[in-house]
Amino acid sequence: MGTLFLVGATGCGGSIYAITSSSASSKLETAEALGAERYAPYEFWYAKEHLHKAMEEASTADYGDAIKFASTAEEFADKAIVLAKQAHEGSGR
Numbered sequence: 203m204g205t206l207f208l209v210g211a212t213g214c215g216g217s218i219y220a221i222t223s224s225s226a227s228s229k230l231e232t233a234e235a236l237g238a239e240r241y242a243p244y245e246f247w248y249a250k251e252h253l254h255k256a257m258e259e260a261s262t263a264d265y266g267d268a269i270k271f272a273s274t275a276e277e278f279a280d281k282a283i284v285l286a287k288q289a290h291e292g293s294g295r
Contacts, residue, residue, distance in 0.1 A: 215265030222272040223260070226253050229279035233286060242285035249278035 230249050238246040256271035 215269065216260075216263075219256070219260050219265045219268045219272060222269055222276060223253065223256055226256070226272050226276035226279055229276055229283060233279050233282040236283060236286035236290065238282035238286040241289035242282040245278045245282035245285060249275045249282060252278065 226249065230246075230253060233242070233246055233249065252271045253275035256268045256275060259265075259268035259271060
């Protein structure tokens with residue numbers, strides 16, 4: 203029974219990673235389009251590097267860590283989007 207659970211649990215890792223990394227990638231593209239590299243450089247690059255690390259971890263089938271890195275990337279991409287939008291609002295765009 204324990205083996206069956208382990209197989210089932212590891213089978214989902216790739217799917218969860220794919221969903222999380224896809225979302226993070228999309229949000230990072232949005233952040234980039236809003237100029238987050240200029241207006242929120244820390245958050246933008248933190249997200250970008252965490253997404254890159256997530257891809258590295260996934261390439262070795264270490265989906266647990268890949269999901270954590272992708273989630274962090276998504277969180278910081280969201281922050282970069284908010285900061286970039288605030289910068290645009292402040293400049294009257």
